[in-house]
Amino acid sequence: MRFIIDTEENIAKLAAQRYVQLLGKQPDAVLGFATGSTPLGLYGELARLCEAGEVSFRNVTSFNLDEYAGLDGSHDQSYRYFMDKNLFEKIDIDRSRTFVPSGLDIAAAADYDKAIEAAGGIELQLLGIGNNGHIGFNEPGTPFESLTHLVELTESTRQANARFFSSIDEVPTQSVTMGIRTVMNARSIMLMALGKGKAEIVRKSFTGPVTPEVPASVLQLHPFVEVYLDYEAASLL
Ligand code: PGA
Numbered sequence: 001m002r003f004i005i006d007t008e009e010n011i012a013k014l015a016a017q018r019y020v021q022l023l024g025k026q027p028d029a030v031l032g033f034a035t036g037s038t039p040l041g042l043y044g045e046l047a048r049l050c051e052a053g054e055v056s057f058r059n060v061t062s063f064n065l066d067e068y069a070g071l072d073g074s075h076d077q078s079y080r081y082f083m084d085k086n087l088f089e090k091i092d093i094d095r096s097r098t099f100v101p102s103g104l105d106i107a108a109a110a111d112y113d114k115a116i117e118a119a120g121g122i123e124l125q126l127l128g129i130g131n132n133g134h135i136g137f138n139e140p141g142t143p144f145e146s147l148t149h150l151v152e153l154t155e156s157t158r159q160a161n162a163r164f165f166s167s168i169d170e171v172p173t174q175s176v177t178m179g180i181r182t183v184m185n186a187r188s189i190m191l192m193a194l195g196k197g198k199a200e201i202v203r204k205s206f207t208g209p210v211t212p213e214v215p216a217s218v219l220q221l222h223p224f225v226e227v228y229l230d231y232e233a234a235s236l237l
Pocket of ligand 1: 035036037038039128129130131134135136
């Protein structure tokens with residue numbers, strides 16, 4: 001596991017360079033993307049680099065981590081919508097090769113891992129981390145062997161995400177997420193965390209015991225993980 005610790009602005013730039021390098025060597029790489037506020041700086045930087053002709057996503061296939069159950073991709077809080085607005089519309093990716101779990105066709109979750117495998121497997125999976133250590137929407141207690149599945153969101157996750165909805169009642173109670181095994185199947189993983197609020201869970205995840213109670217701790221078992229942190233998120237390491 002490699003830690004890259006810098007300012008928030010530099011973290012976005014350094015993480016973006018990882019994509020420039022990867023796609024320079026492997027233009028048709030399969031990428032795993034994440035939503036949330038953490039990757040926004042990275043996505044802005046990727047859009048800028050693509051516009052400047054320094055990176056191209058033309059031959060990329062992508063799979064997103066998760067989606068709220070019950071939300072159609074046109075809902076402005078769906079993760080499909082988030083990805084379209086914050087990344088896909090700003091880069092030269094072929095939208096027909098961008099995949100987000102369906103929030104409506106829950107049965108299709110069972111095929112998501114097969115689709116990833118058929119595409120060749122994920123080369124680089126991007127992750128944020130929840131305050132409770134969740135990766136994707138894999139909440140504490142999720143078995144390490146889980147594949148893409150429907151989950152009940154914890155109250156703390158719904159509270160944390162309520163800021164994007166007009167009231168807590170509108171936050172969905174379930175989501176479809178890649179499982180822990182799905183994430184661990186990626187050949188390399190990049191986890192990003194920003195701000196003091198993530199410092200304690202970052203410490204627990206990477207210096208504490210590997211346990212399903214702290215889902216991100218499983219990453220200690222993966223052979224190629226890079227953890228991009230700003231100084232605040234790294235402050236308890
Ligand atoms: P955030 O979410 O980037 O909005 O902090 C991360 C997560 O919950 O995985």
